[in-house]
Amino acid sequence: MSAELSAGPTDNPGEFANVLELRMSGDPAAIAAVTDTISDKLAQLHVPEDKRMEIVLALQEALANAVVHGCKNDSAKEVGVRLECYSSGRILITVTDPGQGFQPEGLSDPNRPENLHSNSGRGVYLIRQLMDEVSFENDGSQIRMWKY
Amino acid sequence: MDINVRKRSQVQLIQLRGQLRLGEPVDQLTRALDELLAEGDTRFVINLAEVPMIDSSGIGLLVRFLASAKRKGGSLKLVNPSSFAQKTLRMVGVLNLFEVFEDDDQAVESFT
Numbered sequence: 692m693s694a695e696l697s698a699g700p701t702d703n704p705g706e707f708a709n710v711l712e713l714r715m716s717g718d719p720a721a722i723a724a725v726t727d728t729i730s731d732k733l734a735q736l737h738v739p740e741d742k743r744m745e746i747v748l749a750l751q752e753a754l755a756n757a758v759v760h761g762c763k764n765d766s767a768k769e770v771g772v773r774l775e776c777y778s779s780g781r782i783l784i785t786v787t788d789p790g791q792g793f794q795p796e797g798l799s800d801p802n803r804p805e806n807l808h809s810n811s812g813r814g815v816y817l818i819r820q821l822m823d824e825v826s827f828e829n830d831g832s833q834i835r836m837w838k839y
Numbered sequence: 840m841d842i843n844v845r846k847r848s849q850v851q852l853i854q855l856r857g858q859l860r861l862g863e864p865v866d867q868l869t870r871a872l873d874e875l876l877a878e879g880d881t882r883f884v885i886n887l888a889e890v891p892m893i894d895s896s897g898i899g900l901l902v903r904f905l906a907s908a909k910r911k912g913g914s915l916k917l918v919n920p921s922s923f924a925q926k927t928l929r930m931v932g933v934l935n936l937f938e939v940f941e942d943d944d945q946a947v948e949s950f951t
Contacts, residue, residue, distance in 0.1 A: 719862035744892065744923050751894045755861045802932035810903045813895040813931045820930050 717762025761788025792831030840864035859897035881913025887920040
């Protein structure tokens with residue numbers, strides 16, 4: 692994992708952001724170091740524990756999708772992660788993978804009775820529940836997740 | 840993730856410590872449960888008190904082994920999930936699939 696830290700003004704006048712950029716290999720074993728680093732950074736910035744856990748679980752799910760679907764578990768491929776913590780308290784996490792993307796609107800609701808016993812299909816739903824605003828860019832190969 | 844397995848009254852009591860998430864933790868627990876099922880065990884109690892977080896792959900694992908145990912006449916029951924783990928299981932609608940107990944004794948006795 693590689694990391695780069697910066698801080699400075701943002702596009703919004705009067706607002707400053709702490710920015711942390713990470714890159715990790717497309718290997719499930721690499722996910723924990725990234726989520727731990729982001730969790731530590733959020734703790735340093737005094738983000739409350741409840742909010743921090745929700746963000747970290749959403750990040751875990753986004754990274755799992757990026758590694759499993761975007762990188763096909765190929766450790767030669769890379770996933771990018773960008774954390775922006777604004778002075779207003781808003782937090783944005785962007786995860787970018789090298790894959791072909793996907794159609795998020797095609798995902799079914801895991802709470803439907805026919806899906807309750809499924810082994811998979813809950814990740815994006817969880818992200819949407821845990822975060823306040825979620826969007827997919829670049830045909831789904833990039834996810835932007837806001838927590839207010 | 841630390842996994843401690845011990846048998847009490849024909850029930851496999853599994854104590855977990857750490858995050859149950861994609862990668863080694865889920866792989867490790869999958870191997871442990873597969874081995875127990877292959878040896879004929881069908882009654883499982885998983886203590887989640889020291890599991891602060893479960894991701895969707897961990898949830899998928901619990902649901903899959905609940906179904907496997909039930910198919911063989913047993914079950915998989917949960918003990919004392921942490922508040923965030925419980926919230927996550929509820930969020931995706933699977934908390935009600937499991938019997939949840941406050942301590943190991945209650946969960947083990949529920950099989951008799």
